[in-house]
Amino acid sequence: MATVSDGITYAERVVSGEIVAGELVRLSCQRFLNDLEHGPDRGVYFNEDRAQHILDFYDFVPHVKGALAGKPIDLMDWDIFILINLFGFVIPLIDELTGLPVLDEDGDTVMVRRFRTAYNEVARKNAKSTLSSGIGLYMTGADGEGGAEVYSAATTRDQARIVFDDAKNMIKKAPKTLGRLFSHLKLNIHQERTASKFEPLSSDANNLDGLNIHCGIVDELHAHRTRDVWDVLETATGARLQSLLFAITTAGSNKEGICFEQRDYAIKILRGIVEDDTYFAVIYTLDEGDDHFDEANWPKANPGLGICKRWDDMRRLAKKAKEQIAARPNFLTKHLNIWVTAESSWMDMDKWDKCPETASDEELKNWPMWAGIDLSNKIDICAAVKEWLDPAGHTHIKAKFWIPEGRLETAPKHIAELYRKWADAGYLELTDGEVIDHGYIKAEVMAWIAGDNLQELGFDPWSATQFSLALAEEGIPVVEVPQTVKNLSEAMKSTEADIYGKKFHHDKNPVMTWMMSNVTVKPDKNDNIFPNKSTPENKIDGPSALFTARSRQLVNGGSTPDMSGFFADPIIIGV
Structure with missing residues (x-):
């Protein structure tokens, strides 16, 4: 069973150097640890019960592919770290008219989730879609949100269905647990009790107007040639008190696109150039100057290497990329999470x-x-x-x-x-x-x-x-x-x-x-x-x-x- 302490220990081990990690992951972990200690000074609090609640939900979420299909997901430490960040940190709900905290019937301050946007960049085959599917289900029917609207969006309907179909198959393979919470159709997961739904969306931004989004999961953000979908989804979360816009992606090559813009903003937050307490970011990639073909560096981009991603497959792909220049860009972007055509930052x-x-x-x-x-x-x-x-x-x-x-x-x-x-x-x-x-x-x-x-x-x-x-x-x-x-x-x-x-x-x-x-x-x-x-x-x-x-x-x-x-x-x- 995954616990909050597992996520905290992961952050501590990354910061100490015990776990191989790149600079951007270390900065994300250090930010987390700093906020645990100093967050209350600026009104940011960590609620362990809320964080544990999402982890407990995954006890009912099964694998849907491979030899482990049907068995409960055993969350990896880096998964736990992401989840307790997104669902554990809270801030007081502020009345926009008075500027004062909103109180509940008992006179206690109403707390809402801190993070409203999240950027998760990691190499392929590290089970990021599986993690996202569980988040989509949780926010559809286990988050206490009435009439929740959850969407997985991508450049094509087929891409958007990857996260959605994984979620639907999770329900099918867990009929006695998730099957009691959700019903499903071909392109719809719903919960009648709360009038909530989870659906896939294509990238036609003209058809996205009028949404009232509680959770938007944008898969492979690097493939979005325009910012239209992101902007529409971001605007559509404004009416919810604790909505989440969650980007999951690998590296790409279009530095003019919305993904590289979000990546750049995320890095500025991690490095302390920009302050934004509502934005979570973790980027698994190699550091500048790292040898791309040194196996010791590969876990920096692949936190699931050896668990959900095979070492022998990485070695096979690396050998091909080393010998065939034409195969190198794909290896760098998809398996080492490196933006291959982006110009390098000038200033230290x-x-x-x-x-x-x-x-x-x-x-x-x-x-x-x-x-x-x-x-x-x-x-x-x-x-x-x-x-x-x-x-x-x-x-x-x-x-x-x-x-x-x-x-x-x-x-x-x-x-x-x-x-x-x-x-x-x-x-x-x-x-x-x-x-x-x-x-x-x-x-x-x-x-x-x-x-x-x-x-x-x-x-x-x-x-x-x-x-x-x-x-x-x-x-x-x-x-x-x-x-x-x-x-x-x-x-x-x-x-x-x-x-x-x-x-x-x-x-x-x-x-x-x-x-x-x-x-x-x-x-x-x-x-x-x-x-x-x-x-x-x-x-x-x-x-x-x-x-x-x-x-x-x-x-x-x-x-x-x-x-x-x-x-x-x-x-x-x-x-």
């Missing part, structure tokens, strides 16, 4: 976080300063960065950001929430309307650089020609910096060297930190680099402005040579 965010703070305004005004502007387009973030060079050769920066308030209505929900949080804290300025007023930004920039020892202000001529002309008319020394590899590669490498060499100081602006974590690179054959972004919504305007300023600082930031006396002592040919 741990080193960025450890950078010292920018000097005081009193000191900065005495040092030469270069500025960079990234106006982007009129419906997106605008960024400005000031970069000073101190007498010791250290860099100091400050950043400023603007965005039209109307843009928040069209941004993905999790991004819009970040923008609002930063705006409330004074790190991001919301401007009126749907578009940026460049005249307003010009006045803001003029005021921001007033009193500084400005050397040059760099800008991208592609989007800011009129803006730069307006600044030039005010006497500002503006310089075009086209966004090319030639201009930005050395600026990026120089910035990186300063950060790694502890010679870079920044103002701890969380918007800039988020954007730095979004920068990806793919070196060319000459080892040149250029800033790209991991997903369309992961903006990099701040870093672009920084590299623009750094590009000009590299050109004219050295000391001016003393030319006096040069012509008084010329070199005479023949002497």
Whole structure:
């Protein structure tokens, strides 16, 4: 019988290094242990009875495939860890009108589940669909939710039926237990007592409107070419007090899609770049630099290796991938859970976080300063960065950001929430309307650089020609910096060297930190680099402005040579 302590012990063993695990799994386990100890400080509590309830439910859930078909599922430790996270953590239900906790008839605070979204990424054949099918059944008829609507969704109806059919077969193979709770038809599982249902859904988002979802399970999220299904399901959970949108997937190759966007957001939560107490994430994959063909690394992506996934099958696939290059991408994505075409992250965010703070305004005004502007387009973030060079050769920066308030209505929900949080804290300025007023930004920039020892202000001529002309008319020394590899590669490498060499100081602006974590690179054959972004919504305007300023600082930031006396002592040919 699985117990809550099994899940806690798993997390402790991962963190201690006793269990082979990648960095992202260790971070997930550390987050769990931290929240057990410190969660109550911010209103997050762990309810062991709730966590045990879902584990006890699995005592009645049978295997549906293979030699163990019909026998009760023996949950693996990593399964237990996921389940007690999703169903054990609770928070007080808050009345939206009063802002106060809701009380029950006995005067006790009503508690609801903490996690509303979950991202589970793991290599194939680790029984993630089996785990998800059990969750779907639990939330259909054992969660105490009246009229629960549970759906498994995928790009095709056949894919969506994998989770659903496993759930239906669980009922068939356990007629005396699950069969007493649920009835089923070809494409429907239902519970008459609570008027609840569980059904598969295809990816036609136009047919998903009007849903009132208690649980949405999105299978193989990496295969979704658009974000339509995810957005519709996410919107449809809003009316439920403790709904769950659960993504299960292996790695893929489309870094522009919704899966990579969710993955990127999940990693930022795990690494502490973004705070979101409603989002659970666990990602089983190899670490950067790991040898793909070293068996010792395989459990990082395959927590069920040796239990539900065979070692000999992994060895066979690895041998084929090593000998046949054409087979390698499939082995990396499906069996090592590695995104094969995604560009690599540029910045070591741990080193960025450890950078010292920018000097005081009193000191900065005495040092030469270069500025960079990234106006982007009129419906997106605008960024400005000031970069000073101190007498010791250290860099100091400050950043400023603007965005039209109307843009928040069209941004993905999790991004819009970040923008609002930063705006409330004074790190991001919301401007009126749907578009940026460049005249307003010009006045803001003029005021921001007033009193500084400005050397040059760099800008991208592609989007800011009129803006730069307006600044030039005010006497500002503006310089075009086209966004090319030639201009930005050395600026990026120089910035990186300063950060790694502890010679870079920044103002701890969380918007800039988020954007730095979004920068990806793919070196060319000459080892040149250029800033790209991991997903369309992961903006990099701040870093672009920084590299623009750094590009000009590299050109004219050295000391001016003393030319006096040069012509008084010329070199005479023949002497």
